Amino acid sequence: MNNQLTPEEIRRLSVDERLRLIEDVWASLSEVPEKVDVPDWHRAELDKRLAAYGQDPSAAQPWSEAKADILRAMRK
Secondary structure: OOOOOOHHHHHHOOHHHHHHHHHHHHHHHHOOHHHOOOOHHHHHHHHHHHHHHHHOHHHOOOHHHHHHHHHHHHHO
């Protein structure tokens, strides 16, 4: 039995089904983070942001505030 979906079969799924599929794939990747390669440019960006935080921690914003700002911007 073939449990693989073809691109055509994926396109026939509803939007909700495709989103659930994406969530399932993402969850399966997060189970093995050591097997997921992080591009060098991601590491460089993280290093840059960590250094900026180290120089001025007061410029950082708690996640709850950042999330609220994002949600407000999306409602506009």
